[in-house]
Amino acid sequence: MKWRDRIGEEKMKALVAETIRTAFENQFVSSKELSKIVGDTTVQEKNITHPTDAKLLSRAIIQLAKHVNNTTLAE
Numbered sequence: 001m002k003w004r005d006r007i008g009e010e011k012m013k014a015l016v017a018e019t020i021r022t023a024f025e026n027q028f029v030s031s032k033e034l035s036k037i038v039g040d041t042t043v044q045e046k047n048i049t050h051p052t053d054a055k056l057l058s059r060a061i062i063q064l065a066k067h068v069n070n071t072t073l074a075e
Contacts (some may be wrong), residue, residue, distance in 0.1 A: 020034065
């Protein structure tokens with residue numbers, strides 16, 4: 001995303017067009033295969049976080065505290 005923002009929309013379109021043209025000229029793809037193009041979004045940034053030791057420890061402490069509170073209230 002940051003890279004695409006840096007080069008701009010017009011240069012990105014030109015890059016995609018040149019990639020398709022080169023692939024077609026070198027017979028890596030046929031005109032039939034180019035009738036429908038699907039964009040792969042798996043490389044786009046996602047709104048996820050990766051577990052870290054500190055985050056996992058914090059989550060465990062919170063869950064243990066909830067368990068202790070529930071156990072104490074039940075008695």
